[in-house]
Amino acid sequence: MRSSVSYILSHAPGESVMSHPDYGQHAQHHACLLVLVKGIGGMLKNFNKLWERIQRINTIKVTDSAGQVRDIWVRYVRDYPVENNDWGDFQTHRRLLGLITLSKFTNQVELNEVCRVHESLKVKYSNTLYDSRAFMFGPISNMKKPEQEPETYSIFEGEKTIKQECNISEKASIPSEHMDSLSSSESFPRSTSSTTSYTQEENFTTPSNFKTHAMFYGENDPVPDLEQNVADLINSLFWVVESKRLERSREKLEKVSLLLAPFEKKDFVGLDMESRNNKKRCMGRVTTNLADLTLQAGLVADSLNLYHSAAEILKSVNDWLWLAAAKEGLCASSAILLYPNLRNSTPLQRNASLQESSPSKSKPLSLFQPTDPFRKFKLNSSPLRNSKTSSPINPPSELTPTSSESIDTSSRQSETDNGDTESLASSSDIEYQSPKSYLSTELPSIPRQPPSQITNQYLLNGEEIAEKYRKAIIHYSKYQNAGIIETEACFKAARIAVEQNNSLHASSFLQNVIFINLTLSEQEKIQRFDTLAELYKDIGFLRKAAFCQRLAATRQVSPNNPNPDWQRCYYLMLHSFPGHKLSLDPNYVVQHQVGWPALQIQLLQELVVAARRMGHPALATRHMTFLLQTMWPHLTKQEHRDLAIQLQALSAQCEGGPVPLVLETGEVIPPANLSHVPNCSWFTPRPLPPARAPHLVKSKAHHGPFIFTPIHFGSLERNAKKQEGKMEYLWVEGDICEVQMKLTNPLPFELKVSNMRLLTSGVVFESIPETIILPPDSPTTVNLHGTPKEIGELQILGYSTHTLGVKSNCRLKNMPMPNKFPASFTVEVIPSLPTIAIETTVTPSGNGGLSTETVGSTTNVTLYNGESTDCTIKITNTNSVPIEYLDLAIQSNIDTALQSKIFQFSNEDIQSQLPIAPDQTATITIKLYGEADFLDLGGVGGENLFPNSLTSNYPSRVGSPVPNAQTSLPTQSSNPQNSLSSGLMPHRTSGSFRSTNSYATSWSAPISVMPPSRGRQIESQLILRYSGGEGKDVHCRQSTLQINLELLPSVSITHWDVLPAEIASQLYLVLDVTNLTSEEMDFHYAPNKHILIESKESCRVPVPLDRCPFSNTNVKSDDDTTDSKSISTGTSTNSLELMCSEHITNNTDLRWNLVHSDISGRASVKGITLSQTMMDIVRMSPLNWEVSINSQCIKPQEEFNCTAGECLSLGVAVWNHLSRPLHKLCLSVQFYQDYNNGVFSYKLDNRVATAGNNKVVLTTLRESAKAYHECTVVFLTPGEYKIDIQCSTTEPILEDSTVLKEPEQPSIIQPCASEISHVWRFIPPVAISVID
Template sequence: MRSAVSVILSNPSSDPNMSHPDYEQTYHHHATLLILVKHLGEELSNKSFQKIFDRINKINNVKVVDSVGITRNIWARFVKDYPVGNNDWGDFQTHRRLLGLITVGKCKTQGEFNEICRTHESYKVKYTLTLYDSRCIVLGINDGPNTPNFTPPTNFKSRALYYATDGEESSTLENNISEFLSALFWVLESKRHERSREKIERVSLLLAPFERRDLVGLDMESRSIRKRSFGRMTKHLGDLCLQAGLYGDAISHYNAAADNLRAVNDWLWIASACEGLSAASMCIRYPNALKSQIIQRNASLQETNKSRTNHSKTMSGTEILEPSSLLLPRPNNVLSPEDICKNYREAIIHYSKYQNAGVIEIEVCFKAARVAIELNMVLQAAFFLQNIIFINLNLPEDEKIQKLMTLSDLYIKLGFRRKSSFYQRLAATYYVSARNPNTDWDQCYNLMLQSLSGHDLTLDPSDYQSEGERGWGKLQKVVLQDIVAAAKRVGHSSLATRHMTLLLQVMWNELSPAEKHECALQLQNIAAQCEGSPIPLVLDSGLVIPPANLIHIPTAENFQVHKLKPHQQPVKLEKVKEDYGPFLFTPLNFGSMERKTSNKDYKLNYLWVAEEECEVKLELTNPLPFELEVSNMRLLTNGVVFETLPLTVTLPPEVCRYPVTLTGTPKEVGELEILGYSTHTLGVKSNCRLKILPKIPHSQFTIEVVPALPLLKASINMFADQKQSTPTISLYAGESAMCELVLENIGRGLIELIDISIDSSSDSNILSCDTSELEKQLPLAEGSKIVLPLKVFAAANFINTYPTDGVSIRSSLFSGTNSYPSLSSFKHGVFDHLGTPSPSFRSGPSSLNSLNSQFNRLNIDNSIKGAECRIKVKYSGKPGIDAGYCRIATLTLHVDITNSILISNWDVLPSETSSHFYMVLDVMNMTNQEVEVKYTESKSILIEEGESCRVPIPVERCPLTKIGQYFQSEDSIKEIVDLNTACSEHIASLVEVAWLMGNRQGTATLKGITLSSHMLDIVRMSPINWDIWLNVGEAGGSGPFTVTLGECIQARVIAHNSLSRSLTDLSLSVHIFQDYQNGTCNFNLDTRLAIAGPSHLYLPEVRLFLT
């Protein structure tokens, strides 16, 4: 755009340029009357002056009816300062002329009043070439009886306005300002009429300030000069019409001027005509734009970026028209939006041909950009703004800053946030450049902060996503580093620490290992001056800097909330279930959306106890190549009061997953939320919350804290030195031992409830505890003990259960004659699947040698067998017991059981009486010592190591009260099995074989013994009992009965039905034999015995319980 194709028409003079560019100018300023409002004297405070100025500034528009009855809309622009050099450009563009002057002062004496008047007149002289009229507002005098009256000096030729104060007493101020604007309009209107009535030959050549020396040597009467003069005057008339509210006439004059000036290549004024043409067209399209604009820009560079962005939305192209303007037809020569931008583009091209028009070019670029933004022409606006960068002007640093800030504001309106932030950062560097005599690091720092949003950066770490990229990482690192440097130069060490902490928190993944090391050392040096803390910082401007935390130094790899130790864990006491009626179920989830919680909130399914130390284990990684000291590590919690203990740990260089345990004690009952942990490292205190830790999946852990519970120590006193962690006792099978269960209250509070239960892995009879005296010793006070006796019994299976084949089982179960009706119809083979060991002998003589040879063939396991017994002590006390909680102390006792004696075989023999039988046992010594076996009250036998012995034991038969229900006609498997079980339990309850080995003793039981059908016939009581009476009154059958040879014996047999049902078809027979006492019996006594009466009797029926 700034091409060098044309010849520069003039060289710069001593000071031909405009003094100060106005970067806030808009197209509407072409249609305004420029008025200067000055503050005079020292009596009037700046606050009061600003109040007066604001009131004046609101009266920026008046409606005036001209001489032909047309209502003119006149606009004014009020400024507080205006350079005289800019006023010199009034012929080139009339809106740059200062037309009015308003001074505001306050006085109390005549001298002060005279000084105000003198100063006012000096300003009139300063702008006398363009000034139309002026007003002098004086406060505090000449306004009623309450104010002094002073006379103005004779040289004061202006109109003065007197007010007592700047408040309600000056209510006529607005009217006076409106009247002042009307007066300026009429002067302007008269000037316009003068110019419009000038003859062509008398039109003077209007000049820009730098063109005056070009008149030397020129023929002013030449045709080109005349045409140039007329074209410039026509353009001047267009400016006056625009200010006078005649927008349509202004467009006509601008078009005519442009045509005339193009004929003579008057590029500078052609540019001005094009600019005026676009401004007039915009004024017609948007006649009330100034109503929403602030004329004087007073915004401080310290304001936050948010206040700027409130006005950053792109304005739409909708035309804002007043009702009166809607009634007026739009002139046909109004430019379209595309033509408006085209004319601005042409004006910029022509301005760029003149070195002395650089300020004008910058201003028109800003105007064109604002117009393009208002017309929603984003690319055109960006084009105009980009052109400003290539305009090289020798401006002071403060004006460069103002230019860059204006660019930033306009780029924000376009939505170019990063570009806006770029110019803000560039402006910040000008505040501290070497050429700036007034270096201001505070302003530099503030602008750096404002530029963060354009780079997708904020000061709040919570705005950054935990995953994914946000913006431009390499650029963001540089921006944050610049802010840290600016904060250090400001002298605010806490800010520098905070920003460096933020850099390490949010830019960690963008930093290389070397950069991480460098930044960490830099942070450590900065924090040495002022350590960082996790609290917001409030600046003097009111900006709040949120806290930042070192969540990566060190890095948390794992965060685990631990359960209490097993003996400290609370358990819910079981309650008796109450019947609440039917349970109603519905698959509908009413309100399920409201009940859904974040997956990151994790509710733990175990409990902590108040006043009990709890643990959280972490795994930390040190990413830095030097030793890292982390001090004052504590847990961050919410909810119930939690007393956490500080921890200091030193992490080796670049260590991974270093275990750390944090402890604390809950002080109240309820829900405890564990939010994270705090650290103090590199001089920065950080709150590392779980929700911002990248490697922890949960944002918090919630755990229930139950009321305090007492603590019980349970131990077993074995009366011997025990070095193992688990108490162990070794016993022979059947042996018993005593030990003590010691319960000690080592906690705080009374123990009110103690419940002891024992669980064994093999036999429930191994361990037993006598708790009869327990209740009497409760409650258990602090430091007190309870000692309970424990009995350990080496329960074992003394019956040899080696497997046998099915044939022997069958022969043993079904051997012998079934003499009872209930067993008359057994089916062979029904018990083939039962693994019942069978005795290998029957009643009668047998040799021990044969037994020993058989025992040697037995495959018997003689190894030591272990049994584990677990003692559970459930206990509780206030206040936990009131909430229904208790604790369980668990002890384990290991019992090693060595075989003592073994019942390898067994059989039953009938006794001399019907109420007893003999249980014949083969007892084998399984120990390596001699064992004394006592099998009855008065009989015992010694058995050598590995030897066996057969002993008979008299046993009462199983009564019918236990087995009477099995005497039925059905031969079911279940009945036979149940009968066998009942008889086996009967024998086990009556028979115990005691053994003695030195000072150790024990008993062997027959629990688990099995019986064949032949054995069952002997073991169980007969359903028919009989009594034998010899010679009436003398019972026989139980012992020897002596008679003489040839003596008559009267035998009486009485049979009883012991069953609960009748017996039929019974035969009662008497058999007599002679025993030779050598194992031979003689049953043939026909020659030796005579029987008078029947020896056989048939009974058709014997009723229940009858004889």
């Protein structure tokens, strides 16, 4: 854009170089009257408010002499350099025309001073100033100013006349006035004399030389007539301008003097002013000046005309500078007409509702704005944008602005004019208007002005404005001294382009600003960048804006800058965040990861420095934390380390905390949390340890037969499952709970993380702070603890750390990407439950033989089989909740029946001790008994080995071992059977139980061969379920106590047999007892009978027993027998066997005592199996005999002596012990001789003579009835005789009872096996020795 012939016409820096660029200028300011508003004297409290009110009066309507209403626009400035005033001839809007002072005074001295300053200001701008107003705010008391009012008014009047004079004489008089005021400013007291009636304190008088229209108010007055007064001022200003315009327009073009830009003065020295060229130059310049005035006077359309003609003239004489001015003027006035809202929006910028209607002013960019503001900006662009795009479609022949554009303009114009008139109506009107007619409405400020084609033909459209401006700028660029003008022109052009929404044009204009070489103060350079940034922002070039802001920021603190301002530097950088796609919210940045990291890092680092230098260490820490957190993935290891160390240094000054920081500007810097240092890779709440974990009192009913099924029926259930982060276990109120996390320190040095806590919501949770030191680069598992204090749902949101001097709240939902955590973990907290401490003691029954070990909750007990001990469990309530529910259960690897024998406890006893108050102890005693099967069936078969046979399930024992036993038992019992028939008789000698005969036959296998019983290990768990407090009905706790019981073998019964005792009602149970312990054993098998058995030795002991009482057992087993009536005989035999076995078991009392270690125990023959024969012995006989000779009762084993030929009377009485009568009982008595060699001689015809029947048949023997039979016998020869007395029945045997054989009857004789099924004998047979 810059002219290639740049600087050709430039001159050495002239005397009055305009050096203060006004970056805030807009094109529409060409049409404004410039008014300076200044606060003087003391600081006014409501100055800003007043300033705003004044600013609002940016336009007034004035009816001119021709009766036309003109819109007069005003621009208020707070400060205006006098140098710029000098350019007033060049562009009249640069002249300062009015002055308003707002001043405060409290006493006369101050008032005088205020007046003096006001006057001196007037002098300062005396070249251009037309009128002034002074608003004086005094103390409240002298609000009323009755006397001064007329006085000042008269002054005003006087001044007005003076002004009129000076208007005519054009500034000529002003210097004199200036002299006047200067001289008189010292002589103020003169006026005091005029106010005589008031004291000095109450009345203030202005100095006499103060010739300004002054208004007096109390300091806090509402100043209702402010607007009116300002409008008054503008009105008066207008008239001056108007008069000047008229004056200028009436000038004869030939005679005009040359107008000069300030730096041009030298150039024209010595030039021929009368040349034709110069004349034209003068004409052109004057025309430009006139156009400027016309524009200011509100005749925009006229000014177009004038500008155009001026440009034509100036072009011909190559007066580029002024040509540029004319062109710029043309552009400005065109822009004013085309874009009226350009004018409206600017002063009303503060009005929020209008802000949206003016799209050029995009909202101040929010730093949190997540969406691309640039795009947003595009979307709500003004209707102009549409018109612009559509404009090329319109025929170019049309001179006027194209349809949509002008409709828009006119409707807006009418809106501004009519104020409240219905815009809808007006716009609809316009729609149907012919192009000609709406041209008139287009310039509503001069409604009666005839619409002239000429005026409008110079109106430039959007494209042309840009083009013309471009040319103007190029022309300006030819003059070095016009640099400021050029810069301002660039900004103005850019603003128009912004309004046109032509970003590229705007950017090219702005770009040009950079190239303009100006000698500016540092502050102005910054301002330039600032304005550039602002405009770039407006066109959505956020990056460009950010770049400019950063440049401005660096300028603020550059070494060239004499007074660096870190604060502004900081804010500039902060506001360049959107351009770098940064947000102040670290989570946003982490999640989106947009922008250029390298630049962002640089910016952030600079920001940290700025914040630190600004003296706000908290901010520095915050930004450094932000930098580390957001840019972590983009930083190298080394940078991590360096930045972490820097952060540590920064936080040493001011600790970082997770609270938002509020800046002075009201911006909020949200907290930045370090979640990378340390890095958490695993985070999960833990269930309570098993001992403290709550269980449901009643376990949930299972819905199906499957413990687990992958198929879920019903959508409801499925939805419930979906809830992420919901834990399946429960936490208990008041109990320490745990969250496990894995932390890694990514920094190369040791990192101390202190005060780690859990962040929770929901119920109250007391977190226990934790401090850890993390070694570099190795994952460490950390457990965080805490106690929930309420019942309900607890959400665990994350954790807080304090590391590198920064406190962070690391929330799971904001965790950096690689680890995906749910937003929160939810754990249900249930009411508090009691806790217990368990102490187990086992009372040892002996000394040393039994070892008790309690390891933790495991108790090891060693018992010998048959031994018993007490295990005492002490339960102490260690919590504050009483235990109201206690339940004891045992689980073990053995079946329940055996288990209940080994572990015996009383449930009632437990329940009676409830409730257990806090710190109270309850005691539960469990009796442990070394239950075992002492019968060693070893050698019989594998199945009968101890592990199996230990099961006390009798039927199974009957089921399996008995078939074997039947094969084996006959060897035991059939032998005696055989031997009894032949060989048992002779061994009648009492106590001959160890007869070799019997021994050899019954116990064929040597005992030593029998495998010794092995020890067993029983693992059992004592499960204590307890509960209390509020939630006792739902939840309970469970403690498990492990009891390992080792059962050692003590004694073993390897073989057994039964023998009839001397008395019929008794029998001997003969047992082979083996001592399996390693000690000598004292074995008690009967009252007063015991035997010492050496270790590993075996002994045979006879245990005297009563026979199994017939009736008794009958009654007992009645159910069995009646049941089994129809069942086969085999089963009934078994049930009988059971009965007998039980009888034996119950009546044997076997006890052992280890002599050395004083351990005692019991043994039992439980499960003993009996063969048929053995059973017969065990059972009591159903028939009871009483045999008497000569009325003398015969005792068993007793020999009866008599002499030959003696008559003996033999009486036999039979009692029926059965529960039923016996029929057809045949009782027979038979004599025989035993040769003791197994031969019996029954042929005793010649030796014995009997009288009476030796065989009687009893038809019926009732139960419990007695039958008696007597016969007489005479032994004829001496010798040994025996009598065989027997009873037989021919009746078919009725199962069990009849099956019972007389145990003492060797049932060898079985006459008519079919008929006589049972024979009972009286044994032993009665022996009679007959002597001579």
